[in-house]
Amino acid sequence: MKSKAIMVNPKDNVATALIDIKKEEVVEIRAPTLLSIKAKSNIPFGHKFAIKDISKGEEIVKYGEVIGRAIKEIREGEHVHIHNVESLRARGDVVAAKQ
């Protein structure tokens, strides 16, 4: 396995883990150019991590499109998920909690 993560679109600022990635692991990502990112936390299979520093309020881009907004600063290699990203539309877990 050459790379453990995939970047879908060159515009993306996150990559998706193709296998469970351990904290401190250096991950090579096959993007248009080969990137090397050190994981700052465990990244489970199918989850995202930042491939560059993302400031609070900045858009999260995957598939070359905006999938949400950072609600806190996210550093390169950090896990990107519901703890640091909010939807610009609706969020299922919040809706479910209210119900």
Next chain:
Amino acid sequence: MDFLGFQRKNGVGVRNHVAILCTVGCAGQAARGIAQNNPKAKLMVHHQGCAQTPVDIAHVEKVLVNLSLNPNVHSVLLVGLGCESVSTQKVADKISKEKHVEVVNVEDEGLTRAIVKGSEVVKKMCLDAENEKRSTFSLSELTLAIKCGASDTTSGIVSNPVAGYVADKVVEEGGTVIFGETTEVIGAEHILARRAINKDVSDKLYNYIENMEKRAMAMGVDMRGGQPTGGNIKGGITTIEEKSLGAICKTGSTTLINAVDYGDRVHDKGLVFMDSPGRELEALTGFAASGAQMMLFSTGLGAPQGFPIVPVIKSSGNPATCKRLSEHIDLDLSRVFYGDLSIEDGCKMVLNEILKVASWKPSKAELVGYEESIDIYFRGPVI
């Protein structure tokens, strides 16, 4: 990029099928009997065509005509009952403007004689079809439908993004790409609408989604609520935008040229949205009616469905699925999943296979005969 196809009056076929199409569900058994006597012909049995609202009857007639006019079809035998709500004769008259069509009705002959009569007609059509020869056409003559089904995490990160690159390439070469699955667009409709060529097309897209949601609401179901689900979040999906984009990324990045009704014949070049459910039977039927000669079907868990008159090519980025279901998966994208191949390389693999299957090679669904995923989508009550 060229392929070998059959020139028709309106378009280019990648197959040269004689179709046996029942115009109403009740005539399906007669159609099946005729197909058993003619293994080379393609059987199309659906369950609609009677005891539906006038709006749906007109809609089913349109789909029957457009299925028959698919360029992969050389000639058609319509099998009616006799008392059905759709007008089998009207359907035949419309088809006859472009290709050879004959009709047999069960209530005119009885089942046994209808099968004998229909079988003789189809035999002659099959002989006649043998005279057609393939010639070379460019990718601009191709209409490719793109769908995903039995999806998993790998669909959103491997096979759908690869399909998106393929869609862009087909459009770039002057061809047409059709996609549907209205329910899948919910959550990312604003992104898709931004890609619309004009306000008319984006309005049509929003209307199709709104109407689909309203029909669900009438049953007390909110399709937007609780998305992404707890399971999605556990799997790594953070927002509803991301979930929907995982599906619609298979449409690539080109301008959305048009949004059309289910089963409408598509004449545009470029990317076109067709209002449809995600369910395979109805989605594949709608794409075939729209004129798609080929379908690219991205799957995670290994959906095996094919369609009687249109080759459906399966791609998967799930290594376990590709290994377990090599009988059904045409394109093993495991190497993209493992990072040994880029998404662009995966796209080249898929395009290469599309051109081969268009020109001569049977798809896996054709090889194993998993080809009966057909039914007509309708919106009103059954009466």
